[in-house]
Amino acid sequence: MSLTVGTQGGGAPDAAAPGSVPLPGDQPPLVRIRNLHFSRGEREIFSGLDIDIPRGGITAIMGPSGTGKTTLLKLIGGQLRPDRGTVEVDGLNVHALSRQELYRLRMRMGMLFQSGALLTDLSVFENVAFPLREHTALPEPLLRKLVLLKLEAVGLRGARDLMPSELSGGMARRVALARAIALDPMMIMYDEPFTGQDPISLGVLVKLIRQLNDAARLTSILVSHDVEETNAIADLVYVISNGKVVESGAPAKLAASGSEWTRQFMQGLPDGPVPFHYPAQPLEQDLFGEKS
Amino acid sequence: MTELLARLGQSGIIFLRHLGRATTLLLHILSSVGEVLRRPRLLLEQLFSVGVLTILIIGVSGLFVGMVLSLQGYYILSQFAAEATLGVMVAASLVRELGPVVTALLFAGRAGSALTAEIGLMKATEQLSGLEMMAVDPVRRVLTPRFVAGLISMPLLAALFSALGVAGGWFVGVGLLGVDDGAWWGQMQARIDWNEDLLNGVIKSLVFGFACVWIAVFQGYNCLPTSAGVSRATTRTVVHSSLAVLALDFALTALMFN
Numbered sequence: 001m002s003l004t005v006g007t008q009g010g011g012a013p014d015a016a017a018p019g020s021v022p023l024p025g026d027q028p029p030l031v032r033i034r035n036l037h038f039s040r041g042e043r044e045i046f047s048g049l050d051i052d053i054p055r056g057g058i059t060a061i062m063g064p065s066g067t068g069k070t071t072l073l074k075l076i077g078g079q080l081r082p083d084r085g086t087v088e089v090d091g092l093n094v095h096a097l098s099r100q101e102l103y104r105l106r107m108r109m110g111m112l113f114q115s116g117a118l119l120t121d122l123s124v125f126e127n128v129a130f131p132l133r134e135h136t137a138l139p140e141p142l143l144r145k146l147v148l149l150k151l152e153a154v155g156l157r158g159a160r161d162l163m164p165s166e167l168s169g170g171m172a173r174r175v176a177l178a179r180a181i182a183l184d185p186m187m188i189m190y191d192e193p194f195t196g197q198d199p200i201s202l203g204v205l206v207k208l209i210r211q212l213n214d215a216a217r218l219t220s221i222l223v224s225h226d227v228e229e230t231n232a233i234a235d236l237v238y239v240i241s242n243g244k245v246v247e248s249g250a251p252a253k254l255a256a257s258g259s260e261w262t263r264q265f266m267q268g269l270p271d272g273p274v275p276f277h278y279p280a281q282p283l284e285q286d287l288f289g290e291k292s
Numbered sequence: 293m294t295e296l297l298a299r300l301g302q303s304g305i306i307f308l309r310h311l312g313r314a315t316t317l318l319l320h321i322l323s324s325v326g327e328v329l330r331r332p333r334l335l336l337e338q339l340f341s342v343g344v345l346t347i348l349i350i351g352v353s354g355l356f357v358g359m360v361l362s363l364q365g366y367y368i369l370s371q372f373a374a375e376a377t378l379g380v381m382v383a384a385s386l387v388r389e390l391g392p393v394v395t396a397l398l399f400a401g402r403a404g405s406a407l408t409a410e411i412g413l414m415k416a417t418e419q420l421s422g423l424e425m426m427a428v429d430p431v432r433r434v435l436t437p438r439f440v441a442g443l444i445s446m447p448l449l450a451a452l453f454s455a456l457g458v459a460g461g462w463f464v465g466v467g468l469l470g471v472d473d474g475a476w477w478g479q480m481q482a483r484i485d486w487n488e489d490l491l492n493g494v495i496k497s498l499v500f501g502f503a504c505v506w507i508a509v510f511q512g513y514n515c516l517p518t519s520a521g522v523s524r525a526t527t528r529t530v531v532h533s534s535l536a537v538l539a540l541d542f543a544l545t546a547l548m549f550n
Binding site for chain 2 (some may be wrong): 074077079103104106107109110111113114117118119120130132134135145176179
């Protein structure tokens with residue numbers, strides 16, 4: 001698929017915001033976030049965030065650690081409630097839904113947690129079977145076939161009898177991915193899927209995310225700060241910092257961005273608008289002056 | 293002085309906030325009890341984990357408590373030539389007080405702390421969040437089966453404690469100290485009342501079980517999702533449960549035996 005994307009600062013690329021993303025078949029975005037405000041205590045995480053996630057593609061949300069990327073996924077999934085603003089998924093205002101309606105919506109969402117979040121007292125097979133057992137009344141032989149197919153898709157059919165404690169980090173994430181697609185969701189949210197992976201696991205995950213997205217016609221939201229891997233598979237990238245969208249667009253366009261901040265982030269430069277040093281008094285004063 | 297008042301006020305607000313959260317959680321748990329009963333496998337797994345795995349410590353403790361009671365009771369009663377009533381003393385002490393109270397304290401230490409640690413770790417490793425995102429209510433799926441299992445287990449464990457305590461007391465009193473076997477059982481049968489002693493003991497163990505398991509699941513569900521947070525929650529479960537059991541015991545004893 002190809003998405004041509006406009007670039008702008010501080011907003012979602014839609015008809016209402018500056019810049020626009022021509023969406024496939026002019027469909028409305030699957031996720032529409034408007035004027036999102038969210039704080040934790042005194043600390044403001046989002047201050048008027050606008051984001052559109054188009055259907056059918058992989059949209060990456062990138063930014064330095066602590067900018068609220070995981071928080072954003074929890075807001076989209078309805079696990080957190082914003083102070084202000086709206087989050088719409090498939091036309092539904094997530095935070096205006098009743099508990100039952102929210103659970104019905106979540107059955108159409110999958111989420112891959114950073115830790116995998118596998119149930120540690122269940123085997124690999126039972127973990128993948130879990131959502132099917134909870135939400136369907138499939139006969140056991142059919143359920144078994146479905147689970148094995150999901151595990152085959154992530155290359156772990158042979159590991160069905162292992163317990164989560166016997167899996168490597170990469171394998172655990174692949175099992176979690178198989179579980180996330182068990183109910184054939186319309187979208188999957190990936191929370192830092194590449195963190196702490198060896199090169200082989202990393203390559204497998206990158207390939208799997210792209211393949212699953214295209215084969216199952218999913219919409220994927222990928223939260224990450226691994227620039228290279230994310231750029232390799234994302235159709236659209238939002239870079240966020242200080243509670244707002246700094247820039248958005250196709251990976252190639254962001255790589256050639258004129259913004260110093262974006263360039264520092266995308267190229268991993270140690271110094272720039274985000275300084276290497278945490279704010280402090282001059283070194284000389286710290287070493288030879290009075291104690292502060 | 294003003295600062296002291298402010299601190300007291302703040303502590304009061306925090307306590308009320310926790311109480312409100314705990315009550316909301318309890319209502320949520322109670323509203324999903326029916327669904328758990330319809331899925332007995334979930335309940336059976338937890339009955340094993342919460343109840344069966346606690347049997348050993350309860351059984352051994354009951355046996356030794358009964359033996360000590362018998363020794364101490366014989367020493368005092370024999371001074372008044374009343375050692376024939378030793379069986380009544382041992383049984384009444386166990387079914388009225390020691391059975392429910394000591395069982396609840398041991399239950400809080402063994403099963404309560406394990407419940408808190410398990411739920412807290414599930415929270416820290418995002419398993420509870422994972423359930424939510426799979427459209428599965430973690431309270432219904434994880435907390436309620438554990439709550440119901442604890443509630444069912446406590447009176448059974450207390451009964452076991454008392455039964456083994458009587459057996460231990462019999463072994464020391466009749467077997468080692470020479471109290472008449474017929475007097476031991478006969479006096480016990482005549483003096484231990486079904487309502488006054490046994491039923492009140494069962495009510496106490498139910499109330500203690502309710503308090504212990506409520507505290508345990510709340511502390512686990514409400515803990516900070518870090519290793520230090522889980523550790524603190526586990527400690528709080530044991531301390532709060534023990535204090536609650538002792539305070540409730542006083543209140544219930546005052547009500548029941550006037």
